Each structure stands twice: as C-alpha cells, then as structure tokens.
Amino acid sequence: MLSRWGAAGRVGVMARRRRGILMTTTTTTTTVNHMVVRGVSSSSSALLQSARLERTLYRQLIKWCRVTGWNVPLDAVPPVTLIPPRIDAQALQSFSQTKKDGANHDDMQHMNDLLPPGSVVEDGKVVLPIRNVRDIERVIRLAYRLNHPSSSNTEPMTTNTSSSSTIRQDRISLAFDAMKSLNQLTDALDQKKQSRSQHMDRTGVPYFVGQVVRHKEERWRAVVVAWDRVGTTSTKTPTTSLTKKDYTGGADKELDASSSEKEDKVQYTLILDFGDAHLLGGSPRTNNGQTTLPVAFGYDLEPVLDKSLQRIRNNWVQNKFERFDPVRNCFVPKKALAYEYPSDGEWNVGGSYTEMDGGNDATTPVVVEYEKMTTAVQTVASQLERCILNVTSCTEARGLTLLASFQHRLSSLAKGDVETMEERLNASIVSNDDDASSEEMHQRQQQRQSKLLMAHLRSFLYVTLELLELLWQRRIAMQRKHDIQFPLGSIVRHTKYKFRGVVVAWDPKAAVDVTNWDGLQDITGAADMPFYHVIPDQNDCIDVFGSERPFRYVCQANLELCPRHQCILDVDDHLDPEWKLDTDEWIYQPPDDLKFKYGESLGGDEELIESCMKDIKNTITQFQLGIRGEDHDSALKDVTEILSLDKLLLLLQSTNSMEDAIVVEETIKETFKAHSDEEIRFLLDDGIAELLRGNHERARGIFLEIVKLHDPSYYEAWNKLATCHYMLGDMVPSMEAAQEVVRVQPQHFQAFNGLGLVQYECRQYQNAIDSFRKSIQLDPWSPVSSRLAVGIDLVKSLDLDTEDTQTDEASEEGTAPYEK
Incomplete structure (x- = not known):
C-alpha cells in the first residue's frame, strides 16, 4: 500500500x-x-x-x-x-x-x-x-x-x-x-x-562553509559557519551524488558571484578573528541581549587569498570545525555542520590554491615525527621523576604531599597517561570510524598522533610552569618574609570595616593599582605594603557590604589578628577543603604546596623537599638549553635532538588549530627563557612580574641590568626590554633591542612581532609587513596576522614608494631604517 x-x-x-x-x-x-x-x-x-x-x-x-x-x-x-x-x-x-x-x-x-x-x-x-x-x-x-x-x-x-x-x-x-x-x-x-534539504542546491552561493572571507569595507576577516538565501522563491534539485562529499574542499577557486547576486541574496553567518574584531571594530552582534554571530551578504565579502591571513583565531571555531586544512586553505567542518551543508564540500574538490596565494610559495607538506617526539617527552618525564626517586621512593608514606603530587604527574606523563576522558573518546572514534576511507583514516591517524603529542606537551608545560612559579614565589617570600605580619591561615579582622576572614595568600606589595581605593586614602605608601588575599566570613560580608563576597584584597595596615572568641567563621563555601582549622592555635593549616610557595615551615623534610624541587628545575633547564643546542653535555642529548628547536618550530607550523598552536608556542617561549644561571632567570621573572603589573619603568630597569651587567647574550631579556621601551613610547631603543634579539636568535617569532609593531609606529610600513610575515612564517597562528592585514591595506591605500618614504621618515627620526 x-x-x-x-x-x-x-x-x-x-x-x-x-x-x-x-x-x-x-x-x-x-x-x-x-x-x-x-x-x-x-x-x-x-x-x-x-x-x-x-x-x-x-x-x-x-x-x-x-x-x-x-x-x-x-x-x-x-x-x-x-x-x-x-x-x-x-x-x-x-x-x-x-x-x-x-x-x-x-x-x-x-x-x-x-x-x-x-x-x-x-x-x-x-x-x-x-x-x-x-x-x-x-x-x-x-x-x-x-x-x-x-x-x-x-x-x-x-x-x-x-x-x-x-x-x-x-x-x-x-x-x-x-x-x-x-x-x-x-x-x-x-x-x-x-x-540539509534547503542547502542541497548551492547555485548562486559564492562562498562555502569553512572558507575564510573578508569584509570589503570594514576589512575584518572571518570564517563562514553558515549561509542562507534571503528572499528566494525557488530552489533547484541538486544533480550531484551526496555519497561522495569532500568536506576538506579547497578554498582557492576563483568565483564570479556577480550573476548569482542578481538572482538571490545570500546571507552568511561568520566567526570573526579576535584580533580583527579588536583592531577594526568587528564584533558579535546582540539580539534581545543575547550575543549572536555577525552576518553579512555575499556582495559585502571577498575571499582571503593570502595564506598568511587565512587562520582565524577565535575560540568559537573549535565548536564548529575540526581543524584548518593548510593544503586547501579552509576550515574543515565537523560532521554535524557538514550534514547541513552537503554540497559545500563537493563544490571545492580540485580547487588549486597555488593560483590564488597572493604571491606566496605553495604549501609543502610538513613531516613531523609525532611518535618519536611523544616518546622523547615521556623520557624526559621519567628523568624528572628519577630526581624524586633518588631521594625517596615512598613520598606518600612519608607525608611528602608536594613531592608525591609531582611524582604522580611525572609518572603519568612517563607512562603516557595524559589524556582526558573526552580526548580518549575522540581518539577511539578516530581509530574506529567505519565510515572513513583509507585516505581519511591515514589522515585521522596522523591527527591522532598529533593530538597525543599535544597532550604530552601540555602536561609537561603545566608541570614546568607550576614548578618554576613555586620556586620563584618561594624566593620572593623568603626575601620579604620579615615584612609579613600575618602568615597563611591567620584569622584576621579588618580594622575599619570589621569583617573577619582567613589569609590564603599574600603579595609583597600591591599587585594592582590601589591608588583610588577608599580604605587606603589615609595610609601613606600603601601600594608598597604587603597585601593579603582574605576569604571573608560571609555573615560579616552581608552585614558590611549587603551581600556575600568570595574574597577581599586588603592592605596589611588595615588588618589585625582576630580575638580568639571571634574565630569561628563561615568560610567553608569558599575555602578549599584541604585547609584544616587548628583549634589549639586558632589558625587554618594550608596545604604543603602553599606552605612551600610562601616560605613557611614544612617540618624536618623542608630542606629535602626544596633540594628535590631544585633538582627537577635544573634538569628542566638542561633540557631546555639542549633544545636550543646550548647544552651538549646533557644526559638528555638524545631526546633534545628529537625535540630540537627546529623540530618544535616545524611542529608549530604543522598545527591545525589555535588550541594546539598555543601549546607549542608556550613550550617554545619557555625554552627561550631558560638560562643556566638560576639567579639571572629569577631576575628575568622579576622583570616580567613588574611588566605584567604595569610598572614598565621598573621592569625596564631590571632588564637593562640583565643585559648590561649580567649576560649581554641573553636574548629573552633583550626581547622583554624591547617590549618595555615600546610600552614607554621609546621606539628607537625598542627597535634596536628587537633587532638584537633576531640577530642572536633569528627564529624568535615574538621578537619579529615586536619589531613589526615598532616599525609600524615609525611608519616603516613595508618593513613592518616583512617582519610580520617572518613571524607568521615561523608561527602560522600568530595573532600578528591582524596587524599584517591592516598594514597591507594601508600600503595599498597610500600607493607610495615605500622604500623612499621609509628612508625619509627614518632620517627624520634620527636612525637608519631597518635593513631587510
């Protein structure tokens, strides 16, 4: 029937x-x-x-x-x-x-x-x-x-x-x-x-899902995440098979949309590049208070043909796309999105981007030894764990919780147990996808190996950053300990507002600008006094402020010890369960990692713990210097050859998502910071801390001390010095410092970023473009692509002889133009 x-x-x-x-x-x-x-x-x-x-x-x-x-x-x-x-x-x-x-x-x-x-x-x-x-x-x-x-x-x-x-x-x-x-x-x-039914026929649709486009007038870049016809009266039946779609279709096929624009208006939903949104004012629209993705008609857009500008940096991209395809220069949609646009993939098959790359060389396939690099990271982790095992093999039994925590993480890394449950599920899906062709399975296996390596690098990076932070903070704490009146766990009371609370952290001086804070107007030099992070009693907060507060940042001059009969507090909702109240001393006992960080007593094993932590740090430093080729006697020589700076940069250039690129970027940045002299490295961290606080003059003094008095060849100090000069408006010394970095380390992508910014401010636009391109060549996901796009447009709009212009301007500034 x-x-x-x-x-x-x-x-x-x-x-x-x-x-x-x-x-x-x-x-x-x-x-x-x-x-x-x-x-x-x-x-x-x-x-x-x-x-x-x-x-x-x-x-x-x-x-x-x-x-x-x-x-x-x-x-x-x-x-x-x-x-x-x-x-x-x-x-x-x-x-x-x-x-x-x-x-x-x-x-x-x-x-x-x-x-x-x-x-x-x-x-x-x-x-x-x-x-x-x-x-x-x-x-x-x-x-x-x-x-x-x-x-x-x-x-x-x-x-x-x-x-x-x-x-x-x-x-x-x-x-x-x-x-x-x-x-x-x-x-x-x-x-x-x-x-899916509405998007079967893409007649008159010039751009496809995953393609990178640019607004003709506002000039921001974006990736197409959806398209729809506005005011269409009919659709055509697709004439192609839906069973052989290629959603890695190329982005580099010339399209003439003029005829289709006369028939239909096609509206595109877009995900903007964060940098472009900041520089050019392109931003998500709002509809009834809800943030929405921006939309634009096809006649307002143009394809991005320059490969240096095709990677869109936006966290929303990972929600809709699997990766960026560097061969076809487009983002590959996830299956759910590809299902709704079944014809977009086939439309691009065979497109050749080499005809439209804006003068760049054709993309060469990057060969990365993912498995070898993963094994090398595991070997380094095993060596770091040995630093603990050489001292004791029973950290938990001895109550050495800080060392036990690091040992557990290093042991897991050495065994390869570093993936989250979500990553494990995704990995298994890649290995067991019955619908994938043999070519797709090969590509996905490569993606699988890449993701596994990224998980290892991420885990190693977190251990490194946490260890260095603990040791640097401990050094500061030991130097300023005599100024601290209230140790961790102290139950205190505000002298003016009378709320009580528990000290959970402190800074030797204010970490933020407190100039206009009401409670400090009658205190001279408050910004240079110790400040405390206090978890307040919630009932007191309601009485004083009218509502609960998660924490307070309080100057030492405004605190006093709370009387013992007032030491029962309502702080459990905001205080970590590891903090235990000692009712004999009426003080909260912090966990061991915070005791170590703030220079408080760890009992009889304190010296052992500190020595072990420094051994791990020294091994990491040797490893990082070996990556740069500066420590040839290291016991980790074999792994540093596999994880050399050249190979890490090759890995960075092969990454197909912003998230993976950030992991490799930060790994390389930490390698640039490494120094064989522990005190010089600590001094660099002091300068970075001042720079982050906005104390640019003070930070510049620290970096000048390093390069003038300690180590003129420490190029990371020169790089930070260039940043300080730039932030203070001193462009000539900033350019000189950045040039010193790239002279010593020509693969320092951050230095090329900074050099390009200085050249742009000095109106050396073509030189700035060249610096930005060098940075992107080293790091394709560099955020400086937004600056590059603006610079290219500016040079085109000026229509001037940039070489002559830059020479004249440089003469006016009293310095020679940057030599290309």
Whole structure:
C-alpha cells in the first residue's frame, strides 16, 4: 500500500509514527505512576508488570531511533556513562572483565557490536560517545541487555528476581528520562534535516562553509559557519551524488558571484578573528541581549587569498570545525555542520590554491615525527621523576604531599597517561570510524598522533610552569618574609570595616593599582605594603557590604589578628577543603604546596623537599638549553635532538588549530627563557612580574641590568626590554633591542612581532609587513596576522614608494631604517 501512496504517503506515516511516540510516552507515564502509587497485590505480579513496562519502554526508544534515522549526526553531546545502580553491577563488572581478558564468545561479541566506536570500557563502568542517532540506539540496546543478561535481542526477559523493586523503578525512571530527552531532541533533528534539504542546491552561493572571507569595507576577516538565501522563491534539485562529499574542499577557486547576486541574496553567518574584531571594530552582534554571530551578504565579502591571513583565531571555531586544512586553505567542518551543508564540500574538490596565494610559495607538506617526539617527552618525564626517586621512593608514606603530587604527574606523563576522558573518546572514534576511507583514516591517524603529542606537551608545560612559579614565589617570600605580619591561615579582622576572614595568600606589595581605593586614602605608601588575599566570613560580608563576597584584597595596615572568641567563621563555601582549622592555635593549616610557595615551615623534610624541587628545575633547564643546542653535555642529548628547536618550530607550523598552536608556542617561549644561571632567570621573572603589573619603568630597569651587567647574550631579556621601551613610547631603543634579539636568535617569532609593531609606529610600513610575515612564517597562528592585514591595506591605500618614504621618515627620526 505504501508504494501506491508514494513519497507523500511515506512522509505522513513517518510523522504519525513520531507523534505516536509522544502519545505513548504520556500514556505509559500514567501507567507507571498508577502502579507506583497504588501498589500491586504480589511480588510476582509486580515483577511481571515491571518487566512488561521495561520492554514497552525499550521498544519505544528503539522505535524513536528507527523513525528518526540512524545517520543524522548530532552537535556536541556529552558521553553517556553506564554505572550502577541503574545498570546491573554484576553484569557490568562481568562485561568489563570479559572485554579486558579478550574473551570472544557469542554473547560477548554481540555486546561488543553494540558499543559505539570510541567507547571506553573500564572496571565497573562504560563510557559511550554519542555522535549520531545510531549511537543512541546502540546505547539503549547495550543498557537493556546489561540489565537483562539472559535475554535475547528480540524477546526481553520478563522476570529478574535479582533486582529489587527500588532498583527496577529507578531503571524505569531512567528509561522515561531517556524518552523525554529524545522527544526534546526531535525538533532539533527535524530542523537539521530541513536545513540539509534547503542547502542541497548551492547555485548562486559564492562562498562555502569553512572558507575564510573578508569584509570589503570594514576589512575584518572571518570564517563562514553558515549561509542562507534571503528572499528566494525557488530552489533547484541538486544533480550531484551526496555519497561522495569532500568536506576538506579547497578554498582557492576563483568565483564570479556577480550573476548569482542578481538572482538571490545570500546571507552568511561568520566567526570573526579576535584580533580583527579588536583592531577594526568587528564584533558579535546582540539580539534581545543575547550575543549572536555577525552576518553579512555575499556582495559585502571577498575571499582571503593570502595564506598568511587565512587562520582565524577565535575560540568559537573549535565548536564548529575540526581543524584548518593548510593544503586547501579552509576550515574543515565537523560532521554535524557538514550534514547541513552537503554540497559545500563537493563544490571545492580540485580547487588549486597555488593560483590564488597572493604571491606566496605553495604549501609543502610538513613531516613531523609525532611518535618519536611523544616518546622523547615521556623520557624526559621519567628523568624528572628519577630526581624524586633518588631521594625517596615512598613520598606518600612519608607525608611528602608536594613531592608525591609531582611524582604522580611525572609518572603519568612517563607512562603516557595524559589524556582526558573526552580526548580518549575522540581518539577511539578516530581509530574506529567505519565510515572513513583509507585516505581519511591515514589522515585521522596522523591527527591522532598529533593530538597525543599535544597532550604530552601540555602536561609537561603545566608541570614546568607550576614548578618554576613555586620556586620563584618561594624566593620572593623568603626575601620579604620579615615584612609579613600575618602568615597563611591567620584569622584576621579588618580594622575599619570589621569583617573577619582567613589569609590564603599574600603579595609583597600591591599587585594592582590601589591608588583610588577608599580604605587606603589615609595610609601613606600603601601600594608598597604587603597585601593579603582574605576569604571573608560571609555573615560579616552581608552585614558590611549587603551581600556575600568570595574574597577581599586588603592592605596589611588595615588588618589585625582576630580575638580568639571571634574565630569561628563561615568560610567553608569558599575555602578549599584541604585547609584544616587548628583549634589549639586558632589558625587554618594550608596545604604543603602553599606552605612551600610562601616560605613557611614544612617540618624536618623542608630542606629535602626544596633540594628535590631544585633538582627537577635544573634538569628542566638542561633540557631546555639542549633544545636550543646550548647544552651538549646533557644526559638528555638524545631526546633534545628529537625535540630540537627546529623540530618544535616545524611542529608549530604543522598545527591545525589555535588550541594546539598555543601549546607549542608556550613550550617554545619557555625554552627561550631558560638560562643556566638560576639567579639571572629569577631576575628575568622579576622583570616580567613588574611588566605584567604595569610598572614598565621598573621592569625596564631590571632588564637593562640583565643585559648590561649580567649576560649581554641573553636574548629573552633583550626581547622583554624591547617590549618595555615600546610600552614607554621609546621606539628607537625598542627597535634596536628587537633587532638584537633576531640577530642572536633569528627564529624568535615574538621578537619579529615586536619589531613589526615598532616599525609600524615609525611608519616603516613595508618593513613592518616583512617582519610580520617572518613571524607568521615561523608561527602560522600568530595573532600578528591582524596587524599584517591592516598594514597591507594601508600600503595599498597610500600607493607610495615605500622604500623612499621609509628612508625619509627614518632620517627624520634620527636612525637608519631597518635593513631587510
């Protein structure tokens, strides 16, 4: 009969089926509520009714999946975790153990088939990623089968004497929750299908999802995240197959949109580059107070052809796109977005960007030894862990919590256990995607190896930064300890406002501008006094300020010790649980890492802990100097050759997302800061701290001291000195300092950034453009691309002989122009 109805009849049947699911849910909910309230006459009757209800719900859930369609991809959905008591504990443990042992009997194989690609099975827990409706069905079937281990796929078990009535009702509730969620998802999926249908035909659409474009007048850059026709009266049926789409399609194909603009107005939704938004005023629009992505018509846009300008820096990009494709110069949409624009990928196949690259050389494939570099990071971590094991092998037993924490992190890094659950799921999906071609699988395996390396570098970077911060802060604390009246954990009271609180941190002087603070107007030199981070009593805050406050930043002159009879405080909601109140001394005991950081006593093992921490730091320094090729006697010579500066820069140039690029950037920056003399490195950190506080003159004095009195070859000090000169408006010495950096270290991308900024301020526009391009050549994700775009436009608009102009201007400034 369906064949006689045709397509319209089938659509009607599918719609009625979907509406039937909603009605069934309501009816079944009434049944279960009636059963729970009224009760049943006997336990066997209750079990029978529960089993029937479970089977009915199970079939309704499966029906929803089949009606909706298996292959509809979903936007970001959190993974589903199957754990007791809603999942039978015994069956779950048996399944986990059997899979761990590698057993392969029929029942086990069937359950394995139900696991969505990328699932993680652990002891007593299964974590399942959700990519599409088919994965939802797999989760439903697996959960039902685990709760009915002796049932077949078609005839669920009607009794289960091992489950209590409470657990059964809880599982039934889980099924209802699932049904409710799926019914709420129905509208969103219908909209996605409708969107796909509307975007089948892209006739008259000059730009595609993932392409990088630029506004013709406002000049900001953006990546296309959606397009829609405005005022169209008809659409054409697509003539191409939808089964062979390439969503890594090229961005470099000349398009003539003039004819299509006459037919339709195409409006594009865009994700702007952060730097362009700041410099040029392009920003997200607001609609009824809600932030929305900006939109523009096609005739207001043009393609970005210069490869140096095609990487868009914006955190929103990662929500919609998998990566940037440097071969075709576009962003690759995630499956959910690609599903809505099925023809955009095919439209770009075969596009050759080399014809449109604005004069740049063609992209050469970058070969990175991901596995070797990952193993090298693990080797370094193992060497760092050895610094602790050489002192003691039982950090936890001896109560050395600070060393135990670092040992655990280094041990995990050495073993490769560095990925989050989300990263593990994504990695498993890459390895088990049945829909990918062999070429796609090869590319994804490369992506997998890259992501694993990034996780290792990120973990190593965090350990390095935390260790250096602890040692630097401890040095400051030991130098200024005699000025501190209130140690960590002190219960204090504000002398003016009378609120009480707990000291959780302190600064030797104000870390922010406190000039106009009300409570400091009668205190001379308050900015140079110690300041304390205080967690206040919340009841006191309500009395004094009218509402709760998470913390207060208080000058030492405004504090006093709180009387003992007033030391019971309401601070638990904002104070870390590791802080313990000592009622004998009426002081809170901080965790060991804070004691170490602020130079407080760690008992008899304090000297051992400090010595061990310094050993780790010295090993890291040797490793970083080896990366730069300056420590040839290091025991880590083999790994530093694998992780050399050249190879880290090659890795940076191969990154296909801003997030990965930042990890490599920061790793290289820390390498630039390394110095064999511990005191010189600490002095650099002192200057950076002053620079971040806005004390540019004081910071400049510190950096001048380093390069003039200690080490004239320390190029990172020269780089920071150039920044200070620039911030203080001294362009000539800033340029000279930046040139000294690139003379000594021609791969210092930050120095080229700064040099370009100075040259731009000195109106040496072509030189600035050259410096910006050198920076981007080293670091394709450099934020200086925004400055480069503005500089290129400015040179074009001036239409001047830039060489002559720069020479004249440099003569007026009293200095020679920068030699290219």
